[in-house]
Amino acid sequence: MKKILIIGATGFIGSHLTEEAFSRGYEIHITSRASSSLEYLSSIPITNHRIDLFNEDALRSLISEQNFDYIIQNAGIYAGTSSSDYYKINASLIGKICKLLKEEKMWPKRLVYISSLAALGPADYDVRGAIHQDTFPRPLTTYGKSKLQGEELLNQFGAAPYMIIRPTAVFGPRDTAFLPIFRMVQRGFKIYPQSKNQELSFIYVKDLAAMTLDLMEQAPAYLAYNLSNPESITSRQFYEEIFPNGKTRIDIELPLALLKLLANTQTVISKLFGSKTPILNREKIAELTAQSWRVDTESTDLLDIKPRYTFSEAIAETISWYKQQKLL
Numbered sequence: 001m002k003k004i005l006i007i008g009a010t011g012f013i014g015s016h017l018t019e020e021a022f023s024r025g026y027e028i029h030i031t032s033r034a035s036s037s038l039e040y041l042s043s044i045p046i047t048n049h050r051i052d053l054f055n056e057d058a059l060r061s062l063i064s065e066q067n068f069d070y071i072i073q074n075a076g077i078y079a080g081t082s083s084s085d086y087y088k089i090n091a092s093l094i095g096k097i098c099k100l101l102k103e104e105k106m107w108p109k110r111l112v113y114i115s116s117l118a119a120l121g122p123a124d125y126d127v128r129g130a131i132h133q134d135t136f137p138r139p140l141t142t143y144g145k146s147k148l149q150g151e152e153l154l155n156q157f158g159a160a161p162y163m164i165i166r167p168t169a170v171f172g173p174r175d176t177a178f179l180p181i182f183r184m185v186q187r188g189f190k191i192y193p194q195s196k197n198q199e200l201s202f203i204y205v206k207d208l209a210a211m212t213l214d215l216m217e218q219a220p221a222y223l224a225y226n227l228s229n230p231e232s233i234t235s236r237q238f239y240e241e242i243f244p245n246g247k248t249r250i251d252i253e254l255p256l257a258l259l260k261l262l263a264n265t266q267t268v269i270s271k272l273f274g275s276k277t278p279i280l281n282r283e284k285i286a287e288l289t290a291q292s293w294r295v296d297t298e299s300t301d302l303l304d305i306k307p308r309y310t311f312s313e314a315i316a317e318t319i320s321w322y323k324q325q326k327l328l
Helices: 012-023 056-066 083-104 142-157 179-186 205-218 235-242 256-273 282-288 311-324
Strands: 003-007 027-032 046-050 070-073 110-114 162-167 169-171 189-192 202-204 223-227 250-253
Touching: 003 012, 003 056, 012 027, 012 205, 056 083, 070 083, 070 205, 083 110, 083 142, 110 142, 110 205, 142 162, 142 282, 162 205, 169 205, 179 189, 179 235, 179 311, 189 235, 202 205, 202 311, 205 223, 205 311, 235 311
Parallel strands: 003 027, 003 070, 027 046, 070 110, 110 162, 162 223, 169 202, 189 250
Antiparallel strands: none
C-alpha cells in the first residue's frame, strides 16, 4: 500500500484531499496541531502525527522514520496578522521540508506543493488574455507573494521530484469564505466590485482534490499546473448560477473609491484590535478589480486531467451542503 503524508489535512481543501487519497487506497498519514478538529476525517482511517511543523527535529523524525511515497504540503494561511505570518507558513515550511528531505536522502515519488493562482496574479498583464502555465508572476497581495516565494524555494532547493499546484478560487462543501456571497445573492443583492462582465475562474474542491492526485500520480515532475474549470465565468453568470430566476433587489457596480474606503476602514480596525487581515483589505481591492482571471487549461487538458463536475453541478452541491448545515 502506498504511503502518503498530507500536511494541512484537517481543513477545507485538506480534508477533501484526504478523502480522495482514501478512495484510491493510500495509507494516509497527516499532521495536526492539538487544537485541530478532525471532524471532517472521522470516518477515514488515518495515522495522525500531532507535531509542531516548525520543530525541525520532530519533522525530521517523521520524514526519516516513515519514508513516505508521496508528500502533499497543503498547510497555509489566507489571512494573517502580519506579513511574516504568511511567509512563515506559506513559504518557509516547504523550504524546510526540501532541506530535510535532502539531508536525510529521502526521495518520495512526488513532493506536491499546493500554491495558488494568486502567485501569478490576474490575466490582465498577459497579452494572451489568459493565465498560462508560464505566465510571468505579478502577485498583487502578500498572500500571493508568499505563495510565489514558496514556489521559488521549491524550484531552488527541491531535490525530490516535485510539482506545484496552483488552484484558482476554490469553493464547495466545508468552505465558508464564499458563504457571504451566496447569502447576499440569495437575498436578492447583486453587488459587483468591478464590472458585471469581469472574467472569473473557479474550481470545485472535489475536482481540485481529484485532479491534484491525478497529476501527482501521472504528470511530469518539476512543473507547475494551474487548476481551473475550463470555462471562464463572468460575475453576472456567477450570481445567476447561485440564484437562477431569483428576485433581484439591488444590482449595482460599486465605485472603486467606495471599495477603497471600505477596505481602508476594515484594515485600520483590524490593526487597532490586532486581529487577522480582513477579507476586504487594501491589497484585496487589486485582485477584486482585476479585469480577468481567465485560466488557460491546456497543460492539464493535454494529460486528459479535467474537472468531473460542471460549474452548475458544483454550485448546486455547494448550496445543498450549506442548506444541510443550516447556513443558507
